[in-house]
Amino acid sequence: MAPRILVVDDEEVIRKAFSRTIRVKLNCDVHEAADTAEARSLVDTYSYDVVVTDLSFSKGKLEGLSLIEKVGAQPRRPGIVVCSGYEIANSLALARGADFLAGLAALAAGWRLKFVLVRRAAYNQGFSLPQLPVRGGH
DSSP states (O other), X not given: OOOEEEXXXXXXXXXXXXXXXXXXXXXXXXXXXXXXXXXXXXXXXXXXXXXXXXXXXXXXXXXXXXXHHHHHTSSSOOEXXXXXXXXXXXXXXXXXXXXXXXXXXXXXXXXHHHHHHHHHHHHHTTOOOOOOOOGGGO
């Protein structure tokens, strides 16, 4: 059974691209949410192995922090990966229960670091996901 992953981001292009790549490259069951209200509804309906969320929604409000708290309170707590360019808020995310942060370094490095974090969070939940191929075949 493939791990079920929830990707939450208000930027549709980022959300869709990341979700599709996780689905194809890591062979996961991926659900998407455009905001915390939609994410909360999905978390109430489904059990997730990993939740990947942005922190900032609705004009800079840090709504992702309350989502981290809700997800962290689930009976079967999923791994939580925070992907945000707001470095100042990352310590708040860790304090609220995030497992991994993909901050400015991940944004600068592209998707690869995010994948590593998603793989690690899934591993912590008992899943073994494939490695991403190294560029240039090395």
